Amino acid sequence: NAGVTQTPKFQVLKTGQSMTLQCAQDMNHNSMYWYRQDPGMGLRLIYYSASEGTTDKGEVPNGYNVSRLNKREFSLRLESAAPSQTSVYFCASRRDRVDSPLHFGNGTRLTVT
């Protein structure tokens, strides 16, 4: 089992460019999440999807859009990248039980110049 797979691992964008971060999980989890990690801030929730066909805003959704393509895949799109979006992005998934922990991918390091 690969778990949670994120692509790409690294990306450099110029201000105003767009890109989509891809995430797929093979654990048959219903819930999927996108976090960003910044120094001194911990991980902050951008968007999540509790099931196929639903998405909800997290703590820091501005500047992002998401698509839950199917049960396995949850993508994060930056329509017009800004330097403030330079960060490490983590995708995660978990089972439906309330005491289930998150399973994270290995992250995408994004730099916006």
Add this chain to the structure above:
Amino acid sequence: DQQVKQNSPSLSVQEGRISILNCDYTNSMFDYFLWYKKYPAEGPTFLISISSIKDKNEDGRFTVFLNKSAKHLSLHIVPSQPGDSAVYFCAASVGGGDDMRFGAGTRLTVKP
């Protein structure tokens, strides 16, 4: 506003000794708490959790203590090993829900 705080950015301990990592929270509705461990260039991995109906949970060398009145939890690692060197994140949620809040992390270094 940061509802989960880890006030020590780093901690260094000797191999074999106890490591104590601390976490404070401000939202009294939080009732489910987790610790994650993160190595460089990897995603965080789940370590141990505790619900508010308990004040202690143990898993091998790892014990989490919860003090609800002080809104404080701590992770004890005994004995510490060099392989424990990583960044540790504290996280909390209401009812184990989707909006999980994380602290900024504490970098633990265990010296041989």
